[in-house]
Amino acid sequence: MKKKLAGILSFVLVLSLLVTGCTSNGSKEDDDGTVTIGIMQIVEHPSLNMIREAIIEELDAQGYKDGENIKIEY
Known part of the structure; x- marks a missing residue:
């Protein structure tokens, strides 16, 4: 067992x-210079x-504002 x-x-x-190693290198930057950040949350839970x-x-707080200089996807 x-x-x-x-x-x-x-x-x-x-x-x-293997899946992690096969992803593209670097961060994804859109045409307007914003970087896309993905937050993976499978379920809704208070914590x-x-x-x-x-x-x-x-x-x-570090100066990265959603919709201005970064795009947050979750």
Whole structure:
């Protein structure tokens, strides 16, 4: 049972590394100079919503405003 679970976890890890490695290098920059930032949140949950909002607030505090110089997709 433990070998099977370890095998499945190893497969998932290798698959995720392959998918991550096959993405384009660098950040995506639109024609107008804005950078697109993606936040992956599969489900709505109060704690996950707080994390997403904190990320957006910290970006704002660093001078990155959604719709001005960055585009946030979630």
